[in-house]
Amino acid sequence: MVLVRKGVATPNPERLVCIAARGDYMKDSPWTKSLEEILKPIKGDTIEEKMENFIVQLVLAGHWGPFEHPTITLGIEGMSRVTLAQLTRHRLATFDIQSGRFVSLKRLTPHDFIWPPSFSQDSVKTRDGGIREITIPKEKREELVTGLWQKVVDVYSSLVEGGVPKEDARYVMPTATPVNGTMTVNARSLMHIIAIRSFGDAQWEIRDLVSQMLNIAKEWMPITFGTFEKRLMSKRGILAP
Ligand SMILES: Cc1cc2nc3c(=O)[nH]c(=O)nc-3n(C[C@H](O)[C@H](O)[C@H](O)COP(=O)(O)OP(=O)(O)OC[C@H]3O[C@@H](n4cnc5c(N)ncnc54)[C@H](O)[C@@H]3O)c2cc1C
Known part of the structure; x- marks a missing residue:
C-alpha cells in the first residue's frame, strides 16, 4: 500500500x-x-x-x-507503476523515481505487488458511484493473481541470472510492481x-x-x-x- x-x-x-x-x-x-x-x-x-x-x-x-x-x-513508497504514470503527468512537480535499470526486483514476492481492492473484495464502487459485484470467487482471483506474479518474478530472476540486463528484464514486470x-x-x-x-x-x-x-x-x-x-x-x- x-x-x-x-x-x-x-x-x-x-x-x-x-x-x-x-x-x-x-x-x-x-x-x-x-x-x-x-x-x-x-x-x-x-x-x-x-x-x-x-x-x-x-x-x-x-x-x-x-x-x-x-x-x-514528499517521499512516496510502494506506489504501483499505474499510479506513478498518473502522478507524473503533473508537470508542475519535480520527481526522482527509483530506477528499474539499477534496482533488482528479484526479491519481490506476490505480497509486495500493489493489490487493488477488486482482487479481494466481493464488490467495489464504480467511478460513477455505483456498486460493481465481482463474480469470480475471491479465492480464485487470489490464486490467479499470486500465481502470475510469482511466475513473473521467477522469469525476471531467471533472465537476470542468465545475463539479461535488469533494464531489459524489467519489461516482463506488471504495472502493479511497487x-x-x-x-x-x-x-x-x-x-x-x-x-x-x-x-x-x-x-x-x-x-x-x-x-x-x-x-x-x-x-x-x-x-x-x-x-x-x-x-x-x-x-x-x-x-x-
Ligand atoms: C480522472 C482522470 C482521468 C484521466 N484520464 C486520462 C486519460 O484517459 N488519458 C490521458 O492521457 N490522461 C488522463 N488524465 C490526465 C489529465 O488529462 C492530465 O494530463 C493530468 O491530470 C495532469 O493535470 P493537468 O493537465 O491539470 O496538468 P499539470 O501538469 O498538473 O498542470 C497544472 C496546470 O497548469 C496548466 N498547464 C500546464 N501545462 C500546460 C500546457 N502545456 N498548456 C496549457 N496549460 C498548461 C494547466 O492549467 C494545468 O491544469 C486523467 C486525469 C484524471 C484526473
Whole structure:
C-alpha cells in the first residue's frame, strides 16, 4: 500500500505567503518590514488572526501566485507503476523515481505487488458511484493473481541470472510492481493535484495517495490547506483559469 512521508518543506510557509502577497500592494519592499507592519491593514486583533484572514481571502479569491513560493518534498513508497504514470503527468512537480535499470526486483514476492481492492473484495464502487459485484470467487482471483506474479518474478530472476540486463528484464514486470519516489511541489500545484485526484473518477490508489498528501499539507500550511479542503476541494483543479 502506498505511503507518503513528509521530507523537507519551506519553514514558516504561511508567513512567506503573507509577505509575498502583501508586497503586491505596498509601496516599500515587504522584506524591509516586520510582519506586524506588513499586516497592519488586515482585519484581526492578533498576528495569527490577520494571517488567517489574509490567507483565506487569497485562497477564496483565487490569488494563487503567492502560494507558489512555499515548496514541500514528499517521499512516496510502494506506489504501483499505474499510479506513478498518473502522478507524473503533473508537470508542475519535480520527481526522482527509483530506477528499474539499477534496482533488482528479484526479491519481490506476490505480497509486495500493489493489490487493488477488486482482487479481494466481493464488490467495489464504480467511478460513477455505483456498486460493481465481482463474480469470480475471491479465492480464485487470489490464486490467479499470486500465481502470475510469482511466475513473473521467477522469469525476471531467471533472465537476470542468465545475463539479461535488469533494464531489459524489467519489461516482463506488471504495472502493479511497487516503486518509490521523491516529489517536490509548490503549495499551489499541490492543491491542484489534490483537487483533481481526489474524486471518484480518479483511481483508488491515487486518491489514497493525495489524501495522505492533504493530511501532511494541512500540518504544514494549516490555514491554506484547511480552507482549501473546506471551501474548494469540490472544484476540479484550481490552476486552470
Ligand atoms: C480522472 C482522470 C482521468 C484521466 N484520464 C486520462 C486519460 O484517459 N488519458 C490521458 O492521457 N490522461 C488522463 N488524465 C490526465 C489529465 O488529462 C492530465 O494530463 C493530468 O491530470 C495532469 O493535470 P493537468 O493537465 O491539470 O496538468 P499539470 O501538469 O498538473 O498542470 C497544472 C496546470 O497548469 C496548466 N498547464 C500546464 N501545462 C500546460 C500546457 N502545456 N498548456 C496549457 N496549460 C498548461 C494547466 O492549467 C494545468 O491544469 C486523467 C486525469 C484524471 C484526473
